[in-house]
Amino acid sequence: MELPAALRAAVDDALDGVPLADLQAASERLSARYRSETRDGRAHLSDDISARAYLAVRMPATYAAIRASLGAVAELRPDFSPKSLLDVGAGPATAVFAARDCWPGLSDATLIEQSPAIRRWGEMLLPRLVLGRSDWLAQNIATAPLPQGSHDLVMLAYVLDELVPAAHGALVDRLWAATADMLVIVEPGTPAGWSRILSVRDRLIASGAHLVAPCPHALTCPLSAPDWCHFSRRVARSRMHRRIKSADVPWEDEKFIYLAASRTSALPVAARVIAPVQVRGGTVSLKLCEQSGAARQHLLSKRDGDRFRQARRLAWGDCVGEPATMPADSAV
């Protein structure tokens, strides 16, 4: 997956003329802070060079993860066509670009971002979308109330990990209160990110939300440490990205976890593929989280006929629609 061409060109322009060594140093600082989930009271994107490094090395990956999460929502809620979006911790407006790519009818965006350095870039990039209305708010979402009113789609992407855990519950309650239909929260695909998503999941279920994706049920999550639920998207690296990271490989795999919850129920699914699909010789091995609340590994061979052929087409993160097509009797 790649950023849309116009956005990619705008990001290239933003990096034009910036010394490579400065971008490399800022990118390393950012990676270290994200990896260790540093919460020292300072914003990760506190200055212009950090913000530009984010555009180069993180925005393509967070865009890919958000876009994949929204694709899963669209698949199970074909009737959902949001007009308004509240993007909380918006950064350079990544979620708005991804949502508009998924739902071209999106016309109204409210973006909350406290860091002036990255907000400035978001304000410069967003006009490429030609929305009917966009409004940036410079607020601290851990303390300030959200703007009044509700929005068809509310997004919180790659933000919870930057907030102290004590602030999560109240923020999720405020986000849900601001949600007219769909709330989507995306986190890094680490055990810590999954654990935060599990807490959000419990809270939203208790508030009466319908889970849309990725979970095929609202029962207790069947996974336990050291296992964790996450997905992955392959992201193309631009030439500049490769130079900043001193990387030869023209792509990277972004691991992420998400939760989409709605006030309206979605199409039921029998299962979701929760690990890479292993195709070896004449067999397919699938790990499924199932509507029954169980997570099981399935092994299919050519003898399973259509179910084998269907399983071979599945990928990590896909949902399996009809219970009848699920490879249920070959669990191992």
Ligand SMILES: C[S@@+](CC[C@H](N)C(=O)[O-])C[C@H]1O[C@@H](n2cnc3c(N)ncnc32)[C@H](O)[C@@H]1O
């Ligand atoms: C990792 S970036 C994610 C940006 C964007 N959502 C994306 O997915 O690319 C997290 C963003 O949340 C913002 N943020 C973190 N804590 C915040 C707070 N308390 N109030 C408002 N924004 C905050 C940061 O400034 C940063 O821009």
